[in-house]
Amino acid sequence: MLNIINHLLVVIKWQSQVIMYLCFMVFGKGFKPKVEKCVDKEYMKLTVDPLPIFGDPAIKQTPRYTELLEKYRLEHGKDLKPVQRRGGKVPPDDAVCPYCGAPSDYVYDNTGGRGSYLCKVCDFTFSIREPSKDDEPYCPFCYHKLLHYKERKSFDVYRCYNENCPYRVKKLSGMSAKQKALFKKSPHDFKIRYSYRKFRFSFTPLSKQNEYVPLVDLPRITASPHVLGLILTYHINYAIPLRKTAALMYDVHGVKISHQTIANYCNAVAPRIKPFIDHFKYELSESFCGDETYIKIGGVWNYIFFFFDAAKKIILSYRVQRERDWKSAALAINDVLVKVMAKFEEIP
Ligand SMILES: [Zn+2]
Numbered sequence: 001m002l003n004i005i006n007h008l009l010v011v012i013k014w015q016s017q018v019i020m021y022l023c024f025m026v027f028g029k030g031f032k033p034k035v036e037k038c039v040d041k042e043y044m045k046l047t048v049d050p051l052p053i054f055g056d057p058a059i060k061q062t063p064r065y066t067e068l069l070e071k072y073r074l075e076h077g078k079d080l081k082p083v084q085r086r087g088g089k090v091p092p093d094d095a096v097c098p099y100c101g102a103p104s105d106y107v108y109d110n111t112g113g114r115g116s117y118l119c120k121v122c123d124f125t126f127s128i129r130e131p132s133k134d135d136e137p138y139c140p141f142c143y144h145k146l147l148h149y150k151e152r153k154s155f156d157v158y159r160c161y162n163e164n165c166p167y168r169v170k171k172l173s174g175m176s177a178k179q180k181a182l183f184k185k186s187p188h189d190f191k192i193r194y195s196y197r198k199f200r201f202s203f204t205p206l207s208k209q210n211e212y213v214p215l216v217d218l219p220r221i222t223a224s225p226h227v228l229g230l231i232l233t234y235h236i237n238y239a240i241p242l243r244k245t246a247a248l249m250y251d252v253h254g255v256k257i258s259h260q261t262i263a264n265y266c267n268a269v270a271p272r273i274k275p276f277i278d279h280f281k282y283e284l285s286e287s288f289c290g291d292e293t294y295i296k297i298g299g300v301w302n303y304i305f306f307f308f309d310a311a312k313k314i315i316l317s318y319r320v321q322r323e324r325d326w327k328s329a330a331l332a333i334n335d336v337l338v339k340v341m342a343k344f345e346e347i348p
């Protein structure tokens, strides 16, 4: 064996010399073979933007009317009086300011009974005809309402279109000269505006109970626990194919078992083992890696979403999905989170 390797190395060396000689013949004496350099390009760092504010931020940020009245008294040396009504419409009792909570005594009827009111305490106008059901997203950086930008298959994209949004200003000023030139050429390659994706998918974490009913009832199998252990060790831990595992069981241990039975045993063990694997209290590091790739199952392409602990080499997600979409990715990330959170779970 060693002789063959030595012989092949000599052949490879000889071949490279022939190639060099031919290159000199073709390109002349000035030919210098290119030395291959390692490419060390920096990846874009993963950043997570804060969530938007749902509902008008002014409502959440305006101080209570009692505070504002006290402030007025300190600044002006007298109390802010309720609205003096000289004829005209009197706002109904429920015309309470949604911003500062001032009662209707401090509210002007702005439009003569058509439903728009002005608060004397905080200066906001409001309407009580349409009670505030505002759960629209607002930019957490500049408090402007986010505008609907795009509709995708399972989510909507909202964006902050305020030109002076601190998020946008910071992104623009943080660009290098090269990036700025690139940005002028193709602005769509850069994310400089705050954006938010509203998913149309109610995410319920996976149940710990598995609904899969295996073909074989494990407690009733004929093989002893020792034989089952050997089968799992060879086929799963050492990745020995089914037929070879069957041959090994017969040749080494004298146990006659078909490859199909081995497959059935493994399928019966998998759903029982899964909850232990998912909820085991792993000692994880803080570095996780993930990627997706494809795999052919029964002649059909599927996608594997694979995550693992980069330092401890523990597999965190091994999800196979038919679709390569955000939902599959979200479920895979959930697998990781379940394992990260497992150590905080109570033992039942
Ligand atoms: Zn008010």
Ligand SMILES: [Zn+2]
Pocket (backbone or CB within 6 Å): 139, 140, 141, 142, 143, 144, 160, 161, 162, 165, 166, 167, 194
């Ligand atoms: Zn903004």
